[in-house]
Structures are given as C-alpha cells and as structure tokens.
Amino acid sequence: MRRVLIIALCMVFAAGMVFAQGVSEDAADVPKIGIAVPSPDHGWTGGIGWWADKAVEELKEQYPGKYEFKVLHADGYAKQISDVEDLMVWGMDYLVILPHESAPLTPVVKEAHDSGVKCIVVDRGLTDTSFGYINLAGNNSEMGKVSGIFVRDYMKEHGLTKYVAMGGMPVVIDGERMNAFFDEMQKEPSLVNLAGGRNYDFADWSTQKGLEL
Known part of the structure; x- marks a missing residue:
C-alpha cells in the first residue's frame, strides 16, 4: 500500500504543477483534468483507483470551482483507449493516466498530446518517449x-x-x-x-x- 500512496502523491503533485500553470490562463476558462486508471483487478490497482478518487475529492475542496475533474476506470486497454478519446471529446486540458498496457495506449496519448493536451503518465510508461509528456515512475x-x-x-x-x-x-x-x-x-x-x-x-x-x- 505504501507504493499506492507514493503514486497517488505523484498524481497530486502532477496536478499541482498543472495548477501552477493554470493560474496564468484566462480566468473564464475552467481547466479540465481527465484521469484514466485501470479498474481494480488486484489489490494494487484497487488502491490506485481509490486514491485517484480520493485525491480528486480533496482537490475539489481545496480549489472549489476552479477546476473540473473526470476520473475514468477501465477494465482493459481497449476501454481505456475509449476513455481517453471520450476525455478529448469532453475537452480536457490535462491528462493524468496510468496506462493499462503501454503499447496500445501510446498512440492515443500521443494523439491527445498533439491536440494540445498536457499529459502526465504515471508508473507503467509508454513505448514512445519522443514527445513531451511528464513521466512519473519508480526505479x-x-x-x-x-x-x-x-x-x-x-x-x-x-x-x-x-x-x-x-x-x-x-x-x-x-x-x-x-x-x-x-x-x-x-x-x-x-x-x-x-x-x-x-x-x-x-x-x-x-x-x-x-x-x-
């Protein structure tokens, strides 16, 4: 569970970086932060999803009305690809994602990045490291x-x-x-x-x- 907490704190830290950038944006625009994580298929991913939901609720209380959040849980890489596409349609400005699998999720995250979404990839990484996203991972x-x-x-x-x-x-x-x-x-x-x-x-x-x- 300690590693779950570390990853959750990384996600909050990443969101904090987003907030630092967001203050210079047009105050009329509420930044949208999409979070895509795997559904619980064992204890570790269960903890990841729980901490993601908890972090969002805490950030909503800390920054009331300043940001919009949407957390989506996927039971496989196909569902997570669809989730990222849905978040793009929703109009997210930032994406925090723990990829269900690396290779299948890389193209859609790159697509989001190319469309102007700032991407933060947690833990599992992508197969393409050539485009500008933040990667948070352990040793x-x-x-x-x-x-x-x-x-x-x-x-x-x-x-x-x-x-x-x-x-x-x-x-x-x-x-x-x-x-x-x-x-x-x-x-x-x-x-x-x-x-x-x-x-x-x-x-x-x-x-x-x-x-x-």
Missing part, C-alpha cells in the same frame, strides 16, 4: 536487480537450479524489471530458466494464471 530496474540478487543467492545457497520466470503485464516497467532480474540470475551459471534464456510469459497479476504457467 523499476533496481527492483528487478534486487529481486534477482535475492533469488539467485537463495537458490545457490539451497542447492536449487531450475526456476520459472513470470512477468506481470506487457508494460514498459515490466521489461525494465525483468531485464535487470535476468542480468543478476545469469551471473550464476548453475541456474536454469525452464522457459530458456531470458524468456518468460505474463501472469497478468493473476494467481490462477501464474499457477498455470
């Missing part, structure tokens, strides 16, 4: 590195040699974590990834899917 490579060191040393100490590696979802940060994980695991030649080399499948943060893999 995911370090997370993968620390995990790899722990698993590698534990397996060696206990005489274990075979393992199955699983990713979370096809998002940018997952690749960063897994690459750093394999960098550490491959330093011990006795360890064998049953999927071969640096290969792995996605468990989609599902216990059942993980058991099947």
